[in-house]
Amino acid sequence: MPISAAARIRPLARRGSYFRRYGVAVLAVVVALGLRLTLIPLLAGTAPFLVFVLAVLWASWYGGAGPGMLATGLSALAGAYFFLPPSFVFGPLSTSNLVQLAIFLAIGATISSLNTRLRSAYLRESVGLEALSESEERFRVLVEGVQDHALFMLDAEGKVVLWNPGAQRIKGYEPQEVIGHHVSMFYPPEERAEADRLLREAVARGTVHREGWRVRKDGSRFWAHVVLTALRDPDGQLRGFAKITRDVSERKQAEDEIRLLNETLEERVVHRTAQLEEANRALQAFGYTVSHDLRAPLRAIQGFAEALVEDYGDQLEETAREYADRIVAASGRMERLIQDLLAYSRLSKEEVVLLPVDLEGVVDEAIAGLLDGVRERGGQISVERPLPPVLAHRPTLVQVLSNLLTNAVTFVAPGVAPRVRIRAESKAGRLCLWVEDNGIGIAPEHQQRVFDVFERLHGIEEYPGTGIGLAIVRKGVERMSGRAGVQSIPGAGSRFWIELRRPEAKP
Amino acid sequence: MSGPRSILLIEDSPDDALLIQRAFRKLGVPSTVRILGDGDKALAYLAGEGGYADRLQHPLPDIMLLDLKLPRRSGFEVLEWLRSQPGLRRLPVIVLTGSREGMDVDRAADLGANSYLVKPVGFEALLVVVESLRHYWLHLNEQPSLGTS
Numbered sequence: 321m322p323i324s325a326a327a328r329i330r331p332l333a334r335r336g337s338y339f340r341r342y343g344v345a346v347l348a349v350v351v352a353l354g355l356r357l358t359l360i361p362l363l364a365g366t367a368p369f370l371v372f373v374l375a376v377l378w379a380s381w382y383g384g385a386g387p388g389m390l391a392t393g394l395s396a397l398a399g400a401y402f403f404l405p406p407s408f409v410f411g412p413l414s415t416s417n418l419v420q421l422a423i424f425l426a427i428g429a430t431i432s433s434l435n436t437r438l439r440s441a442y443l444r445e446s447v448g449l450e451a452l453s454e455s456e457e458r459f460r461v462l463v464e465g466v467q468d469h470a471l472f473m474l475d476a477e478g479k480v481v482l483w484n485p486g487a488q489r490i491k492g493y494e495p496q497e498v499i500g501h502h503v504s505m506f507y508p509p510e511e512r513a514e515a516d517r518l519l520r521e522a523v524a525r526g527t528v529h530r531e532g533w534r535v536r537k538d539g540s541r542f543w544a545h546v547v548l549t550a551l552r553d554p555d556g557q558l559r560g561f562a563k564i565t566r567d568v569s570e571r572k573q574a575e576d577e578i579r580l581l582n583e584t585l586e587e588r589v590v591h592r593t594a595q596l597e598e599a600n601r602a603l604q605a606f607g608y609t610v611s612h613d614l615r616a617p618l619r620a621i622q623g624f625a626e627a628l629v630e631d632y633g634d635q636l637e638e639t640a641r642e643y644a645d646r647i648v649a650a651s652g653r654m655e656r657l658i659q660d661l662l663a664y665s666r667l668s669k670e671e672v673v674l675l676p677v678d679l680e681g682v683v684d685e686a687i688a689g690l691l692d693g694v695r696e697r698g699g700q701i702s703v704e705r706p707l708p709p710v711l712a713h714r715p716t717l718v719q720v721l722s723n724l725l726t727n728a729v730t731f732v733a734p735g736v737a738p739r740v741r742i743r744a745e746s747k748a749g750r751l752c753l754w755v756e757d758n759g760i761g762i763a764p765e766h767q768q769r770v771f772d773v774f775e776r777l778h779g780i781e782e783y784p785g786t787g788i789g790l791a792i793v794r795k796g797v798e799r800m801s802g803r804a805g806v807q808s809i810p811g812a813g814s815r816f817w818i819e820l821r822r823p824e825a826k827p
Numbered sequence: 828m829s830g831p832r833s834i835l836l837i838e839d840s841p842d843d844a845l846l847i848q849r850a851f852r853k854l855g856v857p858s859t860v861r862i863l864g865d866g867d868k869a870l871a872y873l874a875g876e877g878g879y880a881d882r883l884q885h886p887l888p889d890i891m892l893l894d895l896k897l898p899r900r901s902g903f904e905v906l907e908w909l910r911s912q913p914g915l916r917r918l919p920v921i922v923l924t925g926s927r928e929g930m931d932v933d934r935a936a937d938l939g940a941n942s943y944l945v946k947p948v949g950f951e952a953l954l955v956v957v958e959s960l961r962h963y964w965l966h967l968n969e970q971p972s973l974g975t976s
Contacts, residue, residue: 612896612926619925619948620842627849628948648949655948662927 333532341383342390344587347374349394356403368403368417369395376428380435388432396425424669451692464812470565473551476558478503478519483752494538503563506534506603508541522548522561534565541570568717614658622651653780660788663719664773664795672713676823679707679753682714683742685722694729699738701725707744710751711821715797721755723789724816728757731783731814750802761810771804793818828932832858832965835888837905839897840924841881843946847892850957852949857964861888866900869893869907873915880967887973888918890964893940895924895931903938919964919973923956 345521352375356363359371372395380388405416413421463471463484470487472482479502483495491498491506498505504515511533521528526547534544547564625647633641678704687694688700694701712718728740738757745752762770762777769775771794797804797818808814834851838844844862851860863869869891872879879885891909895902902922910916915944921942922935932943947953 611928615925615946615948616840616843617844619946620840622948623842623846623950623953627846630950652949 328393329433341387342555344373344382345379345387345391345395347684348379349391349398351375352397353394353402356399365403368399369427372396372399372424373427373431376431376520377435378697380432381439384439385432385436388435388603390428392425392428392432395428396421396704399424418484433583468566470563472498472563472565474503474519474563476560478561480562487565490542490563490565491534492535496778497537506565508533508535518546518548519561522550523558525797526550531568542569542583544568604669607662607669610658611662615655618654618658622648622655623672653784653786657788660786660792664792666796667716667792667799668793672716674711674713674800674821676709677712677714677717679710679717679744679751680705680718682712682721683707685718687723689722690725690729693726694738697732697738699729699732699740701740701742704741704743707753708746708751709823710753711823712800716800717820720793720796720818723793724755724818727785727789728755728759728814728816730785731759746822747819749822749824750819751822752817754815754817756813756815761812762806762808762816763810764808767806770806832856832890833886833888834860835860835869835891836860837854837864837866837891837897837902838862838894838922840894843894846950846953847957850953851899851961853954854958854961856888856908856965858959858961861885864898864913866902869897869905870900871906873912873918887915889970890919890921892923892960894919895922895926895935900951906935906938906940914973914974915949917973919971921960921964 329357329747349372349441352371356368356371371390375395376388376391379391400417400421404421404671417809464481466484467489468486468488470481470490472480472487473482480498480499483498484495488494488496502515503519504512507515514532518528518530527547530546530548532544532546533541534546535541545566545568549562551562553559625644629636629641629644629648636644683703687703690701705749725740729738732738736758737760741754741756742759743754743756745754766777770777771790773791774787775791776785778785794804797820801822802818803821804816806814806816836844836847838847843863848860849864849952851858863872871877872885873884873887876883886975893902893905897905902924903964906920906922909918909920916939919941920939922940923944923946924931925946927945935943944956947956
């Protein structure tokens with residue numbers, strides 16, 4: 321445990337050693353007395369007090385003013401007793417002897433007080449020096465101990481004066497290689513001027529932080545974080561600079577990697593998007609091919625089958641005619657399937673802009689398209705008017721309604737005339753359109769499935785259909801920000817509903 | 828204008844060509860339907876080049892039915908070329924194709940087609956199309972003059 325310098329010196333001056341101090345004073349006087357006595361043969365009665373000066377000097381140096389004065393007093397007595405005539409007796413003194421005594425006392429007092437002050441100053445300086453040395457020691461341990469940071473000091477001109485092991489480790493130079501050299505030696509050749517700029521900035525601002533390239537002894541570069549501080553003495557004069565340098569190459573490398581990844585991320589996103597767009601285009605082209613190229617042979621199949629029946633029907637046997645009829649029917653189904661598929665795929669790709677649409681007009685249009693089929697079966701479609709306008713995409717809405725109505729009219733029990741009712745229900749901001757029929761109904765476990773693509777609940781012989789009609793309804797309605805569903809009881813008809821947005825009320 | 832009308836059909840599919848011809852025949856339309864199977868031949872015929880130079884044998888048609896998907900030169904290219912020819916540009920062109928794509932309809936209109944019809948599946952429907960064509964373009968419509976600028 322470090323004992324402070326003051327604590328070490330102080331015991332000498334402490335009150336506790338009072339006995340020692342004054343004892344030393346007495347001892348000093350005794351020794352001086354003894355010395356003077358031995359000098360009697362040489363000196364006889366001359367210089368009675370001179371030797372005692374030594375005692376006072378020593379006593380006051382060791383113990384301070386008090387012991388010094390004691391020594392003075394004792395010495396005066398001893399000198400007067402032993403060496404002033406009459407000797408070895410306390411008798412009256414002559415004038416000159418009195419003066420001698422007085423001078424000695426004065427000398428003793430002066431020596432004591434001077435010595436005391438000298439001693440204090442000496443002590444103070446010692447304490448100060450000790451403290452300084454201890455403090456220096458602590459700082460040295462601190463600076464030497466730091467391995468990861470280069471801590472070094474520059475003079476006012478920027479030349480290295482202090483170099484810590486951290487600096488040696490990071491920059492590779494030993495102290496003797498750098499001390500006295502300008503700090504710009506650590507900068508890359510093309511940035512030497514930067515060193516002076518940085519110093520000037522530190523002088524102006526006090527401290528600067530900077531990141532930049534530095535060069536090691538072996539020529540390699542590293543990315544450094546630097547803190548440069550201008551050091552000033554108590555008068556404000558520039559004494560030099562303190563510089564802390566850290567090797568942040570790793571961090572910079574990580575940052576560079578992230579930046580690179582980010583940039584390539586942009587590229588990768590662009591690339592991925594292009595791929596997706598390409599796939600999309602391919603799909604659209606596929607849809608186009610379906611529309612165009614699948615239909616062409618279909619036209620031929622149906623056309624010639626019909627031509628066969630028409631032109632040569634009378635030459636054909638009944639079975640042959642039936643075969644031809646089946647060919648015609650099948651190709652007709654395929655045509656409808658293609659149409660529905662195209663309609664479905666178009667719903668996915670087209671941009672749908674929602675505008676106010678007159679629902680009544682759309683319903684009328686849809687009904688008009690089916691009128692023949694309805695009349696054939698003796699059916700009836702009734703509409704509860706008026707129907708309010710909705711936010712929709714007109715062609716899609718027409719398609720949705722046509723599909724719903726077609727289903728309503730188609731899926732009835734054999735021999736039953738279809739009755740369809742269309743009505744609207746307003747809710748907050750939304751409109752619910754009901755298409756209610758007297759058809760065969762849908763069992764609960766199938767009510768979700770029917771809206772899926774290619775889902776059919778019946779064979780083609782029972783009821784015609786592509787299995788896509790309701791999928792188009794749901795997809796179309798969803799594209800128009802709406803929903804679709806059904807309520808149904810098998811044998812008791814179905815109530816299909818679609819929910820659409822209403823145009824905002826005009827103020 | 829009366830008398831047998833001349834219809835030029837540019838159609839690469841022999842099936843479709845046959846069916847369309849049959850439809851015209853069924854309607855008893857007094858007209859001759861000439862069929863060319865690709866875009867290059869269409870150009871040559873209209874320009875009166877090569878084997879088509881004899882205008883008695885190969886008269887300019889009253890209307891042209893034009894398929895879009897043709898080998899060598901597409902229907903669009905034929906149309907574009909036609910509309911740039913001073914003596915031919917008034918020829919009524921009815922696009923008769925399998926595609927219903929909006930893109931194609933728009934492009935045909937941009938290039939100056941007079942009408943756009945989709946080849947239907949099913950003979951009944953084809954008859955309706957051909958009959959409408961004939962009635963509108965060969966009977967009702969006033970025929971513009973060709974051959975002079």
